Amino acid sequence: MPTIVLSNFNIFCAVIGSFVTLYGLVSHFVKERLYMSEPLIAVLAGVFFSHGTKWLRPDEYALLDPVNLETVTLTFTRVALGVQLVLAGLQIPAKYCKTEWKSLALLLGPGMAGMWVTSSLLMWGLIPNISYLHALAVAACITPTDPVLSNSIVKGKFADQNIPVDMQHLIIAESGANDGLGYPFLFFALYIIKYVGHNGDGQPQTGLGHAMVYWFGETWGYVIILSVIYGIVVGYLARVGLRFAKQRNWIDHENFPFFPIALALFTVGTCGIIGTDDLLACFVAGNVFNWDDWYRTKTEHDSFAPTLDMALNLAIFMWFGAVCPWSAFVHNHGRIPFYRLLVLGLLILVFRRLPPVWLMAKKIRQCHNLTHTLFMGYFGPIGVGAAFYLHVAMEFLHLIQVDGHVREDAEDLREVLHLVVWFIIMCSIVIHGLSIPAGKLGFKVEKKVAVMMDKNPVLPGQHHRAKAEVRRKSLRASMLDVESGLQPPKRVHRLPSLPAAGDSELSLLPKYVVT
Numbered sequence: 001m002p003t004i005v006l007s008n009f010n011i012f013c014a015v016i017g018s019f020v021t022l023y024g025l026v027s028h029f030v031k032e033r034l035y036m037s038e039p040l041i042a043v044l045a046g047v048f049f050s051h052g053t054k055w056l057r058p059d060e061y062a063l064l065d066p067v068n069l070e071t072v073t074l075t076f077t078r079v080a081l082g083v084q085l086v087l088a089g090l091q092i093p094a095k096y097c098k099t100e101w102k103s104l105a106l107l108l109g110p111g112m113a114g115m116w117v118t119s120s121l122l123m124w125g126l127i128p129n130i131s132y133l134h135a136l137a138v139a140a141c142i143t144p145t146d147p148v149l150s151n152s153i154v155k156g157k158f159a160d161q162n163i164p165v166d167m168q169h170l171i172i173a174e175s176g177a178n179d180g181l182g183y184p185f186l187f188f189a190l191y192i193i194k195y196v197g198h199n200g201d202g203q204p205q206t207g208l209g210h211a212m213v214y215w216f217g218e219t220w221g222y223v224i225i226l227s228v229i230y231g232i233v234v235g236y237l238a239r240v241g242l243r244f245a246k247q248r249n250w251i252d253h254e255n256f257p258f259f260p261i262a263l264a265l266f267t268v269g270t271c272g273i274i275g276t277d278d279l280l281a282c283f284v285a286g287n288v289f290n291w292d293d294w295y296r297t298k299t300e301h302d303s304f305a306p307t308l309d310m311a312l313n314l315a316i317f318m319w320f321g322a323v324c325p326w327s328a329f330v331h332n333h334g335r336i337p338f339y340r341l342l343v344l345g346l347l348i349l350v351f352r353r354l355p356p357v358w359l360m361a362k363k364i365r366q367c368h369n370l371t372h373t374l375f376m377g378y379f380g381p382i383g384v385g386a387a388f389y390l391h392v393a394m395e396f397l398h399l400i401q402v403d404g405h406v407r408e409d410a411e412d413l414r415e416v417l418h419l420v421v422w423f424i425i426m427c428s429i430v431i432h433g434l435s436i437p438a439g440k441l442g443f444k445v446e447k448k449v450a451v452m453m454d455k456n457p458v459l460p461g462q463h464h465r466a467k468a469e470v471r472r473k474s475l476r477a478s479m480l481d482v483e484s485g486l487q488p489p490k491r492v493h494r495l496p497s498l499p500a501a502g503d504s505e506l507s508l509l510p511k512y513v514v515t
Contacts, residue, residue, distance in 0.1 A: 006466035008060055015055050019045050020314055023303050038310070039383065040433030043426070049385035051104065052233055054298040056322045067398065073323055074391035076383050080316045082268035082282045084147045084384075086260050087309055089286020092169045093251035094293035097177075100170065103364045107174045108181055114356030114381070116143045116185050119230045119348055122314045126344045129338055129414060133197070141390050141421045142348065144182040147314050149432060150175040153379055157276060158436050167366045167376065177264045179385040180227065180280025186389055187219045194400050197409050227277035231267070231284025238263050255303040268316020279388070315385060317429070324422050336419055344420070345427035353380035382428040392420040
């Protein structure tokens with residue numbers, strides 16, 4: 001006998017499928033007419049389906065264990081970022097990191113350092129009872145710009161009409177590279193907290209020197225440098241292997257566009273096995289894979305990989321809307337008052353990125369004028385990358401234990417990280433997602449106000465009369481100049497015939513004009 005099975009898996013598939021289907025029916029209208037970003041819509045859907053209808057139940061998927069939920073979210077972000085970063089390498093021109101190394105070096109070096117320090121100072125001043133060292137750890141999570149949100153800004157009709165192509169490429173390349181370079185900033189603070197904070201309680205070896213040995217040796221040597229080398233090798237072998245197979249017709253049409261997705265999954269998995277930086281390795285692999293631009297030119301009209309990427313991004317932002325601790329922003333036992341969170345979020349979005357970009361604007365070739373500098377300084381969204389580093393930090397801090405329990409300072413930092421980083425992620429998704437629609441609405445309102453304040457507005461039915469009046473005045477002025485000898489006679493042209501307007505004044509216009 002048929003029965004209704006309301007299992008979590010069945011409900012999850014039904015909810016995700018229904019949202020993607022319904023959104024797909026109006027996706028062009030939403031993106032190209034309303035200029036709404038997909039991440040914002042997906043977050044709102046996640047909030048509705050989890051906190052509203054209770055159809056999505058992330059806690060139950062994680063067996064009601066907060067640590068399991070953190071692990072699931074971390075895994076989800078790794079996959080989404082890995083795919084996005086490999087595809088980012090395919091969206092920029094051939095040898096881009098070589099030809100534009102100067103602009104990238106400025107943004108990835110002093111640019112990221114400036115964002116890190118600026119954010120940490122704001123947090124140190126606004127978060128109650130937090131040390132500057134802990135503020136550095138929190139700020140490191142939001143230092144990288146998000147490749148998923150950046151991609152939604154530099155694609156579409158608005159970007160084609162308003163953002164120069166060279167700036168689009170720079171934003172894509174920067175957001176891809178700096179996501180993998182967040183590790184040194186984060187672990188600089190975490191290692192000091194572990195081996196110096198609370199006198200290094202629970203650790204067999206303590207001291208700042210020991211922390212720096214780990215930071216230089218493990219973070220820079222093993223995590224960063226090894227991931228770059230590994231990404232170069234994997235990307236090169238993938239490019240050579242695919243080209244070899246394509247020349248001999250060994251690969252079919254269906255698998256050819258899927259190859260970057262497989263490359264991303266392979267890189268994420270193998271980097272996770274050896275414990276290196278999978279994000280940086282994915283971006284480097286994507287760049288080397290498309291170093292000669294051969295693959296991009298072969299697939300520029302193929303929509304398979306972008307479609308799969310879009311579906312993955314919708315799913316992860318729905319997940320963010322579901323797992324975000326919305327109630328904790330207001331009810332956190334007084335740890336951080338909501339008004340302080342709100343002020344901090346707004347100040348971070350305004351001052352985190354703009355000052356460093358402003359100071360370096362003359363050295364960045366793509367910042368052609370003040371408008372481009374302001375755009376580059378404002379649009380540094382915070383999203384999936386920040387969630388990734390949040391959960392990396394939470395996992396690391398969970399292992400700092402004394403007598404089987406998380407050390408007091410580490411537990412306090414975990415609570416602050418969870419609140420602040422999630423709040424700033426949501427601020428960025430909402431504010432950056434609504435910036436373009438708000439800007440477009442402002443332009444329209446400005447035009448309407450200008451028309452309303454005009455003393456002699458031209459009504460729709462008076463366009464022909466207004467044009468005729470302008471032509472008549474111009475003709476009379478020219479004829480008077482000729483007759484008075486102020487101007488020599490010029491060539492006479494026949495005016496094009498005017499459309500019938502039923503106005504007797506149009507019939508009085510001369511058919512010729514002096515030019």
